[in-house]
Amino acid sequence: MSTATAPDTDAKRGINLALATWVSAINFWAWNMIGPLSTTYASDLRLSSTDASILVATPILVGAVGRVVVGALTDRYGGRVMFIAISLASIVPVLAVGAAGAAGSYPLLVAFGFFLGIAGTIFAVGIPFANNWYEPARRGFATGVFGMGMVGTALSAFFTPRLVASFGLFTTHVLVAVALAATAVLCVVAMRNAPAFTPNTDPVLPKLKAAAKLGVTWEMSLLYAIVFGGFVAFSNYLPTYIKMIYDFSAVDAGARTAGFALAAVLARPVGGALSDRIPPKYVVLTSFAGTAVMAFIAVFQPPPDVWSAATFITLAVFLGIGTGGVFAWVARRAPVASVGSVTGIVSAAGGLGGYFPPLVMGATYNSAENNYTVGLLLLVATALIALAYTALRLHAHEPKQEEAPP
Template sequence: MTARGTARGPGRWIEHWEPEDPDFWREHGERVARRNLAFSILSEHIGFSIWSLWSVLVLFMGPEYGIDAAGKFFLVGMATLVGAVMRVPYTFAVARFGGRNWTVVAAAMLLLPTLAAFAVMEPGTSYGTFMLVALLTGVGGGNFASSMTNINSFYPLHRKGWALGLNAGGGNIGVPAVQLAALAVIATVGAGQPRVLLGLYLPLIVVSAVCARRWMDNLAPVRNDTGAARESVRDAHTWIMSFLYVGTFGSFIGYSFAFGLVLQNQFDRTPLQAASLTFVGPLLGSLIRPLGGLLADRFGGGRITLWNFAAMAAATGVVAVASQGESMPLFLAGFIALFVLSGLGNGSTYKMIPGIYRAKALARGLTGEEADTYGRRLSGAAIGLIGAVGALGGLGINLAFRQSFQATGTGTAAFVGFLAFYAVCFLVTRQVYTRRRRGPEEATSRAGGAHEENGAERTPAFAGV
């Protein structure tokens, strides 16, 4: 068995793909999957950088721009909103056009918001114009969904946690990368030269599109399945996982976009001082995401996610205390811990998705390739929706900060709200995915778990996802 490329349609197509077959994977599949993963990461990395452009462009916007803190948080929040919405069509674009073909298109589309920002970034530009250009950067947020959907199809179930974590982590590093680039620009040519930063990214966008065209592949067996899409929308687990992903990825992207503004407005940091700290948390959160997937592969995503939410609540409590007491060192320690934990949770929650749908297949009595196919269909359809809803958490965080700073001048109230939300996420994860049950009438979970005879204690079917 081979992974054969054909001339079907534009681009390179692989007609035969069976990653769950050990012989196929060892002899052909793994090599091809790794190559596609590498260039998927590159494209997604640049996409995240462009999506998060306004988290650093606002640092260049001094008093001469005439925009207050609330207005800046709103600019950043709207970029987050469009990026979240774009994830849904981007998910289905992979099956419609091919993963390789769509990666080329998605990468090239990043030129639009970058060139637009290059044209308008100067004092005197209207707030409405800035808002329109910020909205355009949402196309970079869509890259994540198409990239994850594509890579999900390349890897077998037992490798998905690591592969999806690496793909997402490499993409997430685009956030601290653009923040480091901004730091370098501010430190060398000053806070009045945002066009230098934008000029750095224009050739990188072209490189990512060219690399995708040259070295990636389309998988012919991957097709849009409207039946799977409808089934995933009706499935309670799609919405439960969307909620949990709001807590992990929504936190990561929301904090990444807002961190610099919080430092500027709560602790009176200069643009250079804020930029010198902003990148640290997103960098650590990105680097640890593959570890979250790896731990989930080994111990189960539900277990890792459960205790991760408990730790996120504790770290948020530290940040709230530091915010109230205006302790910069304690604030930084707690906030960076939040970034690390959100990255870890990103990896563990995404690993849960294919495991949940395969567990549902087994609960239906399916076995072998039939169960694998069912799991791939449903998880592929659900990933885009879960990713989109999760990203909306970033909008919620920025709006919460905006309201908190407007009302009190600090972010303390927002952090108290975040703490309560993580507590709810902990309870939901425990109830649905990790709680032990007794008795045959209780052992069958509402989502389709199997029961244990004689009332023996047993974890529900989804505890190992």
């Protein structure tokens, strides 16, 4: 590449990566519209702990499963088309959830929350999009920066309760819908696929089947289900946890949840960048060890605000580093032509990893003693099992990339 074209290419990379991160942030905000308001819904609609956890978990489930198909479609149509399509498709569910909440209907909230999960599929678009723009040696950095779009959960946790207090429930959802529409228009005008992108026109189902035959797909799915699943679960359920354990208001609980989400978001590119310099295995091992320790500390309910904040923010940092490390590992090991399909399955596993913990936390909540001890100890055990598996079964130095079997 000539010196004249290199700066121009770097600028295009930067612009498109920044746009992709912004699209992810807005869609993550839309995906997380219910979580920050869960305590309000629980109070107004007199929901049980289990009912509230189902409400929070439903968008997570659809956002997870939908990533499998969206990742394969990204291989075919490219990130630009899929970013636009998902942003537009998320508008109606956002408005519908707002209308259901304003009407005070729990069944409609759950039903429309199901379709709100569409916004959560955005992650399966960005990883192959970023990979195509960057050479292998910088893909950990690129996927880590794109992963910072998770900041949308922090924005939602912090701003959604405040916007509802200032403008009302439905108007807040209208504002997010407008932001989604404006984001789609911005992508039409300014976003481009990388010159390296080549559409994979093979039928979607055979591509998914081929990706499912790769060992890397299931190895990385297991790891990502824990680190990203932990992030999603806490980002959505932490407002309820904080309300129950520390008796904060919805606004105060949202602010503290935003701090958790922001810490994980900022840690993600650190995990990706570290994985460009040292084997991702060691980054992921550090993540699991730290997660187990901090979850165990949380069992003892550190007093607010300094000690509880330090506990959960440190937990968020370890989870964030792990998410960056796992996807840097995916970028190294997945066959280039199958990155979207592998990403879709792995990111779906991450979403599913975030679906079950809120249900477990709701089901194991000890109302008599006001604690979530069982749920937190299950996280400790899961992190330790993943730590042992990663240490004993996975290689620090990568073998040659597997090719998808026909």
